[in-house]
Amino acid sequence: MPTVHIEEAGCRDCSLCVDICPTKVFEEDAGKKLARVARQDDCIGCTSCVYLCPSRCLSVTDAKLQRPFHRIDTDATLISRFLQQVPVTEQLGSADYAEALSDTQVRIKALAAALKEIMGRGHKAVGRSAGTLAATHMPEMYETAEMKDLLAGLRQRFANAFEFEAKLEDDGAVTLTFPGCALHKVVSSQGDVVGSATLCELFHEYFAGLMSAFSGKSYSVATLGTVGQCTMKFQIRS
Amino acid sequence: MASRTEKMQDILRGLRSASPDIIGAAVVSIDGFIVASVLPSEVDEELVSGMAAAMLGVGERISSELMASVMEQVYVRSEKGYVVLNAVGADSVLVVLTNKDAKLGLVFIEVKRRCAELAKAIAAQA
Numbered sequence: 001m002p003t004v005h006i007e008e009a010g011c012r013d014c015s016l017c018v019d020i021c022p023t024k025v026f027e028e029d030a031g032k033k034l035a036r037v038a039r040q041d042d043c044i045g046c047t048s049c050v051y052l053c054p055s056r057c058l059s060v061t062d063a064k065l066q067r068p069f070h071r072i073d074t075d076a077t078l079i080s081r082f083l084q085q086v087p088v089t090e091q092l093g094s095a096d097y098a099e100a101l102s103d104t105q106v107r108i109k110a111l112a113a114a115l116k117e118i119m120g121r122g123h124k125a126v127g128r129s130a131g132t133l134a135a136t137h138m139p140e141m142y143e144t145a146e147m148k149d150l151l152a153g154l155r156q157r158f159a160n161a162f163e164f165e166a167k168l169e170d171d172g173a174v175t176l177t178f179p180g181c182a183l184h185k186v187v188s189s190q191g192d193v194v195g196s197a198t199l200c201e202l203f204h205e206y207f208a209g210l211m212s213a214f215s216g217k218s219y220s221v222a223t224l225g226t227v228g229q230c231t232m233k234f235q236i237r238s
Numbered sequence: 239m240a241s242r243t244e245k246m247q248d249i250l251r252g253l254r255s256a257s258p259d260i261i262g263a264a265v266v267s268i269d270g271f272i273v274a275s276v277l278p279s280e281v282d283e284e285l286v287s288g289m290a291a292a293m294l295g296v297g298e299r300i301s302s303e304l305m306a307s308v309m310e311q312v313y314v315r316s317e318k319g320y321v322v323l324n325a326v327g328a329d330s331v332l333v334v335l336t337n338k339d340a341k342l343g344l345v346f347i348e349v350k351r352r353c354a355e356l357a358k359a360i361a362a363q364a
Contacts, residue, residue, distance in 0.1 A: 118296060118299060120294075120295035120296060121291075121294070121295045121298065122270075122291045122294055123295065124268070124269045124291070125288045125289075125292050126292060128270050128288060129270070129288040132288075205269070220269065220271065237271055
């Protein structure tokens with residue numbers, strides 16, 4: 001656990017540490033005109049106080065060094081705005097959402113890369129399992145096993161995320177075309193090949209897991225095309 | 239003429255009957271599908287297939303990264319028994335469940351023999 005220490009001889013009672021501490025470790029001792037450590041156990045070792053103290057009389061020991069997020073003003077400002085800690089007059093703008101989207105894209109790409117790095121070829125099975133698990137959170141989809149109705153339900157469920165067109169074959173296979181899949185931007189912005197990137201593979205298997213869970217049949221997926229829009233064929237495995 | 243699945247099912251039955259300590263077995267593809275199975279009914283086959291494929295993937299990564307080599311086998315020892323996974327061909331894995339009294343040496347010999355038969359069955363109708 002981090003230990004905070006104030007060298008009293010150097011403290012000038014500026015209260016910067018009291019104001020900046022995210023967990024309110026410090027209090028002002030009005031009598032001594034000094035800052036004091038009031039809640040040692042709440043210290044998270046961010047070392048914001050150490051960086052800000054103009055007298056350099058603060059030390060934090062036994063702390064794992066954190067990224068100095070407090071020193072990156074734009075990050076701190078954005079976080080406080082998303083947490084709605086600022087006045088209502090300061091609304092989030094399109095630039096804020098663009099920045100948050102960019103950050104999210106980097107993170108999900110990193111997650112996909114980590115899955116592939118650790119799981120190797122097993123990452124597809126993980127994607128399928130994710131779809132199977134996600135299916136349990138959509139109980140309304142189990143009301144019918146008819147593929148036409150299932151696809152209509154999935155289209156409605158994911159209306160805010162993506163859209164797709166479906167073609168049903170006589171042998172039970174389903175071809176889905178996704179115009180403008182949101183992952184296109186994520187994948188191509190990171191320099192990967194749309195359709196064969198790890199993130200794409202995970203999503204394809206996830207969707208196969210969903211369809212298999214709802215229909216009671218075992219679907220495998222193959223990518224048919226990715227130029228402009230992604231087309232995938234889901235076939236029933238015998 | 240027996241289908242590929244039936245042939246593999248026969249091989250798995252032979253494996254299971256080779257020792258009373260072998261509880262069940264399955265062949266799983268790398269993308270997490272059960273190809274053939276003689277698992278106890280209380281076992282969730284979908285769960286087994288997903289985990290086996292994941293174990294194969296992780297085993298391959300570990301072998302490659304730490305040993306600069308090709309994975310041959312992974313086994314997990316639990317309080318109640320063992321789960322043995324052997325690569326079969328390039329894209330499948332044999333999963334064998336045993337109780338805790340199993341003589342692993344004999345199990346491994348039997349597994350090796352059956353893997354060779356399974357690989358032939360997979361290749362024959364590929």
